[in-house]
Amino acid sequence: METWYQSVTATATSLKPATAAAGLVGCRAQPIITTTLEVRGVEELLNRVYEEYRQFCRENGKSVPDLQINLTENQLVYNSKAPFTGGMGLDDDEGDGKDKRKGKSRSAKEPVKSQDGNIDRGEPGPNAPPVQEIEKLIDERNEARRANNFPEADRIRQLLHSRGVALMDEPGGRGKGAEAKSVAPVALGAVGLSFQGASLVAENVKAAQTSRDALWDPSWVETHGERTIAKRVAAPKDLPLKLYTSWFCPFAQRAWIAVEEKQLDYSYVEINPYEVDDRLPGGYTKKQLPLEVKKAMYPDFIASSPRGLVPSVDCNGDKVWESLHVVQYIDERFDHPPYFLPRNDPVKRAHVRIWSDFVTEKMQRNFYVHLMDQDPAAQAKAKDVFFQECRTFARAMSKDGPYFLGKEISMVDIALFPFWQRFLWVGRHYRGLEMPKDKEFERLQRWWEATCNRPAFKATLVCQDRLISSYGQYSRNEGTSDCAKGLQSSLKQK
16 A cells, blocks of 8 residues: 555646546556545545645646545446456456556455345446447457457447446456456446445536536636527527527538628537546547437437537527538528628628638648647648648638628638637637738638627637637547548648
């Protein structure tokens, strides 16, 4: 116990702010805690780790996070096909039956038993599949691991986790290393220190949405966008129009602007299509969840967006997805000003569609290459191309201004606004991006100032630092979203 204590304490002093800001420091594959005394010992240990980190923050001029410990019981539900032999914590997905950091095999323990001497299987959660289905999925996952098909094994693990079931790998499997033989009911997103009989976990951990959430960084300040979300989330759930969206997604923001511009009553349904990592600010990642997991978590959303991508809308049973298609649907379904596509002018309508696509295919794409590519020379090249595309767009804008078509907004303005916001905020933070001072960019700056002051557009502007934090993995080219994968493919081909 003393060696472990010293090891964790020494490690804690070098933790990065993002790690401790999550509100949880945890370790796995350590000596099993079975008594109240030992649980209290771990609690005291974590309190000391937290205090050391608070001191680190104070000495280095960083915000001091509110770190707390939650202790909960961890009842186990065992697979009836195999006895419990002492799995430690949640599945680590490595498949060699050893702790990766220490290189030590996990020790076996006797299973927890009830008073009548039988194994205490606990109670499955309300969303847990039937036992037979769980056992079938466990068998399929074990076969996938023995075949070294780890993506399929990960998919099954995430699917079970979305239904409130956490796999526990144990030594002695027929394949390489540990094999899943038991499961434990968990709250979706719960992570942390899991032990036989007791666990230190972050209860109901989720990506931060408001300043009341555990993973919200104390340096973030709620602004127009967060206030709009709070208002719309509080709206009656039976409104005929539902917007399925994600606060950080520029494509989803297009649909969000559209419903705000039309001054519609709608229900805002937040979708998080990514994994939650409580070591990162807000828990935000760009690690996409499998479609099967999204179906289990958000069935109504998937019914309106078959690919599981935001945004989508459901209006009295009308289901539409893809950002610009949603904007056009909103414009035509609610046929009153402001109009996003000019009425009675087929040429202008065509041009609006052309330049809306240009934003996505040219301006957005080259910016994200600049953001994601890790080669400085390639970044510089992408920036030059991005600037060229911006100038091409600016020359197509109305000379009368301030908007793309002149005095009235259109779908082009809605298409560009969320991305220009990221060009300025995210690009400057991660790549030092500064816009040129020529006449084309002066025109774009005039456009940006006008759109920012338009109430519907302003209503979607979230906390700048929060948005920047959510793009950290993109800046390191670690994203696995569909958008990231498409760009990564082009980076490999250069």
